[in-house]
Amino acid sequence: MTTLELKNVTKRYRIRGAGDILALDDVSFTLTSGRTLALVGQSGSGKSTIAKILTQLERATSGEILLDGKPVPRRGRALRRYRQQVRMVFQDPFASLNPYHTVRHHIERPLLLDHVVPREDVEAEVVRLLERVRLEPGTTIDRRPHELSGGQRQRVAIARALASRPGLLVADEPVSMLDVSIRLGVLNLLADLQRESNLGVLYITHDLATARHFSDEIMVLNHGTVVERGLADDVILNPQHPYTRALRDASPDPERHFSGTGTTAETRS
Amino acid sequence: MRFFLRRGAFYLFTAWAAITINFFLPRMMKGDPVSAYLQKNQGKISPEAIDSLRTLFGLDSAAPLWRQYLDYWGLMFSGDLGRSFSKGLAPVAEVIAGALPWTIGLVGIATVIGFFLGTSLGALIGWRRGSRADAIVPIATFFSTVPYFWMGLIAIALLSSTLGWFPASHAYSKGARPGFTLEFITDVIEHGALPALTIVLASLGGWVLGMRNMMITVLDEDYVTVAQAKGLSPRRVMVSYAARNAVLPQLSSFALSLGFIVGGTLVMELVFSYPGVGKLLLDATTAKDYPLIQGLFLVITLAVLAANILADVAYAALDPRTRQTEA
Amino acid sequence: MTHEPLLTVSDFSVVYDVDPPVEAVRNVSLTVRRGEILGLAGESGCGKTTLAYGVQRLLQPPAVITSGSAVFHDASGTDVDLNTLDAQQMRAFRWAKASMVFQGAMNALNPVLNVGRQLGDVFSTHRPQMSRGERAEESAGLLDLVGVGRDRLRSYPHELSGGMRQRVMIAMALALKPQLMIMDEPTTALDVLVQREILEQISELRHQLGFSVVFITHDLPLLLEISDRIAVMREGRIVELDTASTIYHHAQHEYTRRLLGSFPSLTGDRGAFVRGTDGTSEQGSVVTAGEASR
Numbered sequence: 090m091t092t093l094e095l096k097n098v099t100k101r102y103r104i105r106g107a108g109d110i111l112a113l114d115d116v117s118f119t120l121t122s123g124r125t126l127a128l129v130g131q132s133g134s135g136k137s138t139i140a141k142i143l144t145q146l147e148r149a150t151s152g153e154i155l156l157d158g159k160p161v162p163r164r165g166r167a168l169r170r171y172r173q174q175v176r177m178v179f180q181d182p183f184a185s186l187n188p189y190h191t192v193r194h195h196i197e198r199p200l201l202l203d204h205v206v207p208r209e210d211v212e213a214e215v216v217r218l219l220e221r222v223r224l225e226p227g228t229t230i231d232r233r234p235h236e237l238s239g240g241q242r243q244r245v246a247i248a249r250a251l252a253s254r255p256g257l258l259v260a261d262e263p264v265s266m267l268d269v270s271i272r273l274g275v276l277n278l279l280a281d282l283q284r285e286s287n288l289g290v291l292y293i294t295h296d297l298a299t300a301r302h303f304s305d306e307i308m309v310l311n312h313g314t315v316v317e318r319g320l321a322d323d324v325i326l327n328p329q330h331p332y333t334r335a336l337r338d339a340s341p342d343p344e345r346h347f348s349g350t351g352t353t354a355e356t357r358s
Numbered sequence: 359m360r361f362f363l364r365r366g367a368f369y370l371f372t373a374w375a376a377i378t379i380n381f382f383l384p385r386m387m388k389g390d391p392v393s394a395y396l397q398k399n400q401g402k403i404s405p406e407a408i409d410s411l412r413t414l415f416g417l418d419s420a421a422p423l424w425r426q427y428l429d430y431w432g433l434m435f436s437g438d439l440g441r442s443f444s445k446g447l448a449p450v451a452e453v454i455a456g457a458l459p460w461t462i463g464l465v466g467i468a469t470v471i472g473f474f475l476g477t478s479l480g481a482l483i484g485w486r487r488g489s490r491a492d493a494i495v496p497i498a499t500f501f502s503t504v505p506y507f508w509m510g511l512i513a514i515a516l517l518s519s520t521l522g523w524f525p526a527s528h529a530y531s532k533g534a535r536p537g538f539t540l541e542f543i544t545d546v547i548e549h550g551a552l553p554a555l556t557i558v559l560a561s562l563g564g565w566v567l568g569m570r571n572m573m574i575t576v577l578d579e580d581y582v583t584v585a586q587a588k589g590l591s592p593r594r595v596m597v598s599y600a601a602r603n604a605v606l607p608q609l610s611s612f613a614l615s616l617g618f619i620v621g622g623t624l625v626m627e628l629v630f631s632y633p634g635v636g637k638l639l640l641d642a643t644t645a646k647d648y649p650l651i652q653g654l655f656l657v658i659t660l661a662v663l664a665a666n667i668l669a670d671v672a673y674a675a676l677d678p679r680t681r682q683t684e685a
Numbered sequence: 686m687t688h689e690p691l692l693t694v695s696d697f698s699v700v701y702d703v704d705p706p707v708e709a710v711r712n713v714s715l716t717v718r719r720g721e722i723l724g725l726a727g728e729s730g731c732g733k734t735t736l737a738y739g740v741q742r743l744l745q746p747p748a749v750i751t752s753g754s755a756v757f758h759d760a761s762g763t764d765v766d767l768n769t770l771d772a773q774q775m776r777a778f779r780w781a782k783a784s785m786v787f788q789g790a791m792n793a794l795n796p797v798l799n800v801g802r803q804l805g806d807v808f809s810t811h812r813p814q815m816s817r818g819e820r821a822e823e824s825a826g827l828l829d830l831v832g833v834g835r836d837r838l839r840s841y842p843h844e845l846s847g848g849m850r851q852r853v854m855i856a857m858a859l860a861l862k863p864q865l866m867i868m869d870e871p872t873t874a875l876d877v878l879v880q881r882e883i884l885e886q887i888s889e890l891r892h893q894l895g896f897s898v899v900f901i902t903h904d905l906p907l908l909l910e911i912s913d914r915i916a917v918m919r920e921g922r923i924v925e926l927d928t929a930s931t932i933y934h935h936a937q938h939e940y941t942r943r944l945l946g947s948f949p950s951l952t953g954d955r956g957a958f959v960r961g962t963d964g965t966s967e968q969g970s971v972v973t974a975g976e977a978s979r
Contacts, residue, residue, distance in 0.1 A: 132876055269728055269948070270947045272947060298906075298950065325951065325952065337952075339880065341904065342952055343909035343910060345952050346909065346910045347933055488746070580787050580793045581793055581794055583787070586779075587785045588780045588784075588807050589777060590810050602795070676797065677797055678799070678841040679843050
C-alpha cells in the first residue's frame with residue numbers, strides 16, 4: 090500500500106521582467122494504491138507542473154509532498170528509492186526512449202540499477218514485463234524504438250516504468266500522441282495493469298471522455314487551482330463549477346448531439 | 359528598446375574587458391623588451407612618446423596600478439597607441455591607419471560580394487533542389503577546400519603571368535600618385551581585382567552550402583506550403599517566404615567573417631604582396647614591435663565587436679522574434 | 686444546402702515514388718456539394734492530407750498523381766478541370782476559388798512577416814489593381830470579421846496566441862471569398878474551449894458567405910457534430926461516405942465502427958471501456974491486431 094500526499098503545494102516561477110507566475114496555487118490531493126485519479130486541464134493549467142513536482146524534476150515553492158507520511162527526499166539514495174516507487178510514463182514515446190538502445194536495454198537498466206531481481210533472473214524478468222504489456226517478447230526484445238509502432242513504443246515505456254515495481258504511476262498524456270484507433274488499447278492496458286498490481290495511477294490529460302471512463306475520480310485544474318473534484322461520473326455528468334461545465338460543453342459529444350438534449354450550442358446550420 | 363539597451367550594455371562591457379585585458383597583458387609578460395629598446399635608442403625618442411610607452415607597457419611601476427590604469431584610458435581616448443619600433447617610431451595609430459583602408463577595402467568588399475553571391479546562389483539551388491543547379495555545389499565546395507595560397511598562385515600564374523589580364527602584386531602601380539583621381543582609382547581596382555576574385559571564390563562554397571541546406575529545411579515548413587496555396591508567384595514564395603527565413607542563420611556566420619576582415623587575410627596579403635593589416639601584423643611580430651602588436655590586437659578586437667553589433671542590428675531588423683521583450 | 690456539386694473528384698490516385706512506392710491515395714472518387722461541410726476522417730497516414738494537397742496540386746516530388754481528375758464547378762457555371770490548368774492558371778485558381786486552413790500551430794504563418802503583410806500578399810497577387818490603402822483596409826476588415834481586430838494588423842505571429850493565429854489563418858482563407866475551404870486539422874493543436882469558439886465562428890461565417898468546407902481531422906466525434914456528410918478514409922481509400930447521422934447510427938464498414946469505438950462517449954455509455962470487468966483485455970488484443978497493420 091503506497092500513498093502519496095500533496096499538501097498545499099504552490100509553485101511560483103520567477104520570470105525576469107514579468108514578475109511572478111503562479112503555476113500552482115495551494116493544490117492538495119492524495120494518490121493511493123488501487124485508485125485512479127484523473128487530472129484534467131487545458132494547456133497552461135499547471136498539470137505538467139504537477140507531474141514535474143511529483144518526479145522531483147521541479148521543487149515546489151511551498152507545501153509538502155509526503156510518501157507514506159514521510160517527506161520526499163531531495164537527493165541521493167533516498168530520492169532513488171522514491172523514484173522507484175513513483176514512476177512516470179511520458180507523452181511522447183519516441184522522445185522518451187533512446188533511439189540507440191534496444192527494447193531489452195531499456196527494460197534491463199532499471200532492473201539492474203534498482204536490483205529488483207538477481208542478475209541471473211534479469212532476462213526472464215524482461216520477458217515477463219514484455220508479456221505483461223502484451224508485447225511478443227520474441228519479436229520485440231532486440232528491436233530499437235524506430236522499428237516499433239507508436240503504440241508498441243508506449244508499451245515498452247510502460248514496461249520500463251513497471252520494472253522497478255512501483256506502487257504509483259504518473260501517466261502524463263500517455264496516449265495523446267498515438268493514433269486514435271490504438272489509444273484505447275493502451276489505456277485498457279494501463280487499466281488492466283493498474284488492477285493486476287493494485288497500482289495508484291495519476292492520469293494527466295486534457296480529454297474529458299477518457300478521464301471519465303478510465304478513472305475513479307477526476308480533479309479539474311484551471312490556472313493552477315483545483316476548481317472541482319469528485320467521482321468521475323459526477324464531475325462529467327453533473328459538473329458544479331462553471332469552468333468544468335464550459336469544458337464539458339465544449340468537448341465533442343456525438344451522443345448528446347444526436348439525441349438533441351445537449352447543452353451545446355448547435356454548430357450545424 | 360529594452361533589447362537594444364541590454365545589448366548595448368553588453369557590448370560596452372565587452373569593450374571594457376578587452377581594453378582592460380590589453381592593459382594587463384604586457385604587465386604580466388616576463389622580461390622587458392620595451393625598456394631595453396628605449397635604452398638602446400635613447401635620445402631618438404621624444405620624452406612624450408616615452409611617457410606614453412611607459413604607460414602602455416606598465417614601465418612606470420612607481421605609480422600605483424589604479425593611476426596607471428586611468429592614464430592608460432586617457433591614452434586610449436586620445437588615440438595614442440604609442441610608437442612603432444619597426445616603422446621609424448611613427449605613431450602606431452598612424453601606421454595602422456595606413457594599412458586599414460587597404461584591408462577593409464579589399465577584403466571587406468570581397469567578403470560582402472562572396473556572401474551575397476553565395477547566399478543568392480544557395481537560395482536558388484535550394485529552391486530548385488534535385489535539378490541540374492545542384493552541380494554548382496561540388497564546384498563551389500572544391501574552391502573553398504583547395505589551399506588558398508595554391509589557388510592564389512595558380513590565379514597569378516594563369517590570369518596574370520600567362521594572360522596578362524591583371525597585375526600580379528601590390529595595391530597600385532609603383533609610379534602612381536595616390537589621390538582621388540580616376541587614374542589612380544582604376545589602378546587600385548585593377549590591382550585589387552585578382553586578390554578579390556580569389557577571396558570570393560574561396561568563401562563562396564561555405565555560403566552556398568549553408569544557404570542551400572537552410573532553404574531545403576525551410577521549404578518543408580508549413581508557411582511555405584501556405585504561400586504556395588495562396589497562389590503567390592514562385593519568385594515571391596522563394597524570396598519573401600523561403601529565403602527570408604533561411605538567411606537568418608547565415609547572418610551570424612557573416613558577422614563573424616566581417617570581424618575577421620580587419621585581421622586581414624595574411625596568406626592573401628603575402629601571395630599578392632598587398633599592404634594590409636595581416637602583413638603589418640606579421641612584420642610587427644618578426645620585428646618584435648610590441649607597441650604595434652598591441653595596437654593591432656586592440657583594433658582587431660574592436661572590429662570583431664563592431665561586426666557583432668552590426669549582426670545584432672541586422673538580426674533585429676530581419677527577425678521580429680529577437681525584438682520581443684520577455685513576456 | 687443543395688445537392689448541386691461544387692467539386693467532383695474521380696478515380697484520384699497519388700503515389701509516393703520511393704522504393705518501394707507507396708500508394709497514398711487509391712482511386713478516390715467523391716463529390717463536395719455546394720455549401721456543405723464534408724468531413725474527411727482517418728488516422729495518420731491514411732492519405733487524407735495527401736488527397737487534399739493533390740486536388741490543389743500542391744504535392745512535391747516524390748509524390749505523383751497517377752490517375753484521376755478533379756473538376757471544379759464554378760458558381761459562374763463553367764467547369765474547370767484542375768489537371769488541365771497550367772502553372773499560371775493553377776496559381777490564379779488557388780485561394781480565389783479554393784483556399785486552405787492548416788493546422789493551428791505556429792508554423793502556418795511566416796514568422797518574419799507581420800500579419801498585415803501576409804494578408805496583403807493575397808490581394809497583391811490576385812487583385813493587382815488594388816491600391817496599398819485598399820489592401821490594408823480590406824485586411825483590417827477581415828481581421829475584424831474573425832474577431833481578431835484590426836489593431837493586430839502589425840502584429841507578428843509569435844505575438845499572437847494559438848487561437849488568434851488560427852483566426853488569422855481563417856481570415857486569410859476568406860480573403861477572396863472562395864467557394865471552397867479545405868481545412869486540415871484546423872483545431873487539433875488548440876484547447877477545447879478555443880476549438881469550440883473557432884468551430885462556431887466557421888459555422889457562422891459559412892452561413893453568411895455560403896462556402897463549402899472540407900474538414901480533415903482524426904477527431905471523429907468532432908466531425909459527427911459539425912459535418913453534413915463524412916468520408917472515412919483508410920489506407921488511401923474511402924471506405925465509407927454518408928451523412929453524419931447515418932455514419933453514427935448505422936456505420937456499414939467494420940473500420941468505421943472500430944474508429945467510432947475508439948472514442949468513448951463523454952456523457953453516454955457508448956464506446957466506453959468497462960472498468961472492473963474482464964472484457965477489457967479482450968478488446969485490448971483486438972486493438973493490437975489493428976495496430977500491427979499500421
